[in-house]
Amino acid sequence: MVARRLNALLLQMELVSKARMATKEQLAKIFTLEIQAMHEQIENLDRAAKRHGSLRDPVHRDADRQVGLAYRLLESYGSLEELNFDPGSETHEALLDAGATDADIPFIAETFRAEREEALSDRAGEGRTAFMRDVLHRMAQVGLDDTVLNREAAAEEIYRARADALLESADDPRKPSLKGRPSRRQPTPVETDPVAPPPKPSIMWAHEAEDPVVVKADVAYTEPPVAPPSPPPPAEPHNTVAFEPPAPMRTPAASSGRARKNLPIPQFDEEIDKLVANNRDQWEDDTASDVRVLIGIFRGILEEHGVTHSGQITQEHVAALRQHFNHILPGWGRSPKLRSLSPLELRKTSQKAALEAEVRGKPIKLGLSAATIRRHLGNLDHFLKHLRASYYAIGEWTFDGLRPKKPKRGEIRLQQDKPGPDDVRPLFDMPIFTGRLSAEQPELPGEQVYHCANYYLPMFLTYLGPRRNEFAGLMVKDVVQMKDGSWAIQIRRNDVRRIKNAQSHRLLPIPDELIRLNFLDYVEQVKQLGYDVLFPELFSSNAKKIDPGERFYKGFIPVAEKCFPGELWKRPLHAFRHGFADTLKQAGVSEGYIEDLSGRLGSSETSTRYTNPAGLPLLRAIIAHYPVITGHLEPRPIKLLPWVEKKLPPPGAGKTKAERFGCKRGRKPKRTAESLP
Structure with missing residues (x-):
């Protein structure tokens, strides 16, 4: 049995490179098929409610919103990520800004974990769970090759369609109108134009609009403007990019009625004390000391760039800190004199020391080690997340491209005596x-x-x-x-x-x-x-x-x-x-x-x-x-x-x-x- 499984795995590895990757048109079809099915399911629930002499009450609409937000999290983070829903966490704040209430969070968390466990229980894609059967069914409907990446892309589209349909349902007061309302069963892109992509609905966060709103999925398709013919596709279709990875769920800088505060730079020390207190059971004294040292350096970088409060911090300043680490003496932390210098003074002093050492024939290599830089950027990440969770204004930032990569496992073995x-x-x-x-x-x-x-x-x-x-x-x-x-x-x-x-x-x-x-x-x-x-x-x-x-x-x-x-x-x-x-x-x-x-x-x-x-x-x-x-x-x-x-x-x-x-x-x-x- 083991030999047969290994042979099958080897064959799959040989064929993966030849398998056709999902196209945007195929993913669009999956989206429209799924959202159409969700709309029909919701309408059936409405009809069942009418049959019993009532309309679906606000409790049902709240449930639609809660389940819709759970699917939005699955779309944004995937089923591998285990999210933290505790008050003050990034996920908790993002849900509040998306329209959820504190009473909604436990239900959203329970739904997210239940769906996540179901998705994880059949990672091999053998169709043992209802969700994986839906994924494989949709892939078969659009003629999509069954590969790991294609399954992930199809699952993301299904999560997106379900989230949009449920959030739209929650936004619909479902009151009868004598003027009538458009039928949801309008022609879909699948029926009118099999290659027309639907709009990409999502929760719009506050930095994208004044108020957090749900962009409703409109199944009716409007003919796009005529564009000049595009050049023919490449000869090998398997080189087509399957899908773009989902962007991480972002927390807004401000939301309607709940504007985030700007934290003055001199008050950073107070927030460091709070961060250390929050982690007193997890951090050693050395860790807390490292965080204080790092934030002191970052304050100097911000002051050097004329920043006065947290709302002015941008990606430029994070990058400036990273460059600062490349131009200072490796052992600067062991010298009380060097520790007392500002970042600008430290860089100048380090450059002078390097020149003098080169003249003496004993050159010094400036810059901190990769491991030290990773630790410093990790501490900065902790601090900025703390400010964001404390509802201070913090702009968008990332460490992608700045944080040194960890050495490969084979290299780590060689690094230690x-x-x-x-x-x-x-x-x-x-x-x-x-x-x-x-x-x-x-x-x-x-x-x-x-x-x-x-x-x-x-x-x-x-x-x-x-x-x-x-x-x-x-x-x-x-x-x-x-x-x-x-x-x-x-x-x-x-x-x-x-x-x-x-x-x-x-x-x-x-x-x-x-x-x-x-x-x-x-x-x-x-x-x-x-x-x-x-x-x-x-x-x-x-x-x-x-x-x-x-x-x-x-x-x-x-x-x-x-x-x-x-x-x-x-x-x-x-x-x-x-x-x-x-x-x-x-x-x-x-x-x-x-x-x-x-x-x-x-x-x-x-x-x-x-x-x-x-x-x-x-x-x-x-x-x-x-x-x-x-x-x-x-x-x-x-x-x-x-x-x-x-x-x-x-x-x-x-x-x-x-x-x-x-x-x-x-x-x-x-x-x-x-x-x-």
Whole structure:
């Protein structure tokens, strides 16, 4: 059976290039056939209502409008898009501007999802659902080849026809007139001229007309003016363009009686605070900080172009921001001096620095990386959508052609280093592990071994492959003993850090090698000192911001770079995670188990719906596939860092670079024994 299906698929692929694409005339016929059928269906309902002695009441017309708007959404977005109907969302605002009320939205949403599920249930086009049977029937009526693209084009025309017919029905008060009214059963383009395209009806949004109205589908066809004969079509009809992709549903800048407000540029900061508050459960502090930085840059671009309020923002300004990213120093964000410059000053300073570097023979390539630009434009998209949802005036804009493309999946595999055990092994010869000169000089060899984050976290990264923030932000209570006597680490959200997503919540076994190196004794000593956090040196009560993962990075990587100059991998700490996963894969461990260990969600139905993550005994057997590379280290009695033992802030905590430099010159401020978390 599989072989027959594959052969059929191969044959279809060979024939698709030869299949004739839908023409505009064929799509026009589908539209008129469907809207004619809808009109007849509505008239039959009217006759049935008269037979029972009544006209269809406003409730029926409301239902026509609600279902019509649901079909309009399907026409605009297609059946693959899962829309958000929550208050304040773009879809919700667009429906309100199209004439829907808040009471209509739940019914529209339910209808949209029901129709969408039916369409998705038969994506293969085998005619198992009523809608797909309608699509295939209409295609057969106009002689349209059955291909995936043609089915999509036909489905769009059917959605459009149904939306127009129902919205027209809702707009018709359906009161009897003694003067009579034109029959809907007038000659259609199919009957009068088989190639005449009907008008393209749609909901007209406020930027296209003063008030949102429904353009009624007029089935009666008016003969178009005579045009000079067109040149003959190309010899190969399959090159004809099938259809234009539907434009996204747009939200108006203003609607009748509900004019959008102009937000002054200086008030952007207030809206940023609201946006961050709206996403406080989804965004990390770094994400919120990135958004603030980006909007600050965008404000500078707008002020540079003389923009004073949100209603004046155009596509030109979005493009200007994109060009700005091409002409600045890649590391500008690490310099307080550069961060204080306006966009124009930053571009000039960057250009000057590039020229000076070229004179010195060490050229600098200006411009941010593609990944950074994608992140910045994504943050701008969040902010502009927030302004639009808050009913501020925002013009039409798009990132098409501006946002760098994501690298192909095959290229992504080549971009990240995946160090194996033999590559990682030399790191554990550093003085941090074998013996350092003093607590303040971890890069110099000596006799002292201090048990701390720099000692234990690299081992956890090696043997378990977690994210650095997951383990840097552990609490003492996250180290748990199971009923069978084994020990585990509970990865969960706590008081000092979040976790990335739901699947990051997991239970991991403590590797035997860390137990051999007295990790449990370390936990007990930290607990006896009254600390709640597992690695106290990564925290400080007088610090403006606490990011334990970043603190660990800045404490460990500079030492490693001194010990191995020019030999570390790109993104070294994350490389541990990639190397761990690759080592297990090469040892024959299935991807599902690797994802359970790493806190990632599998892609199969079995992993996401039908099974729980692997249990501790199984995970313990899996991590045994990673060879022991710290066997040369001898277990030593636990010795904490001096400032941790004395419950003092870490050296330099809460100080600027200048203040830390001053301490080195002898101006050492007093340190207080403030309690840490």
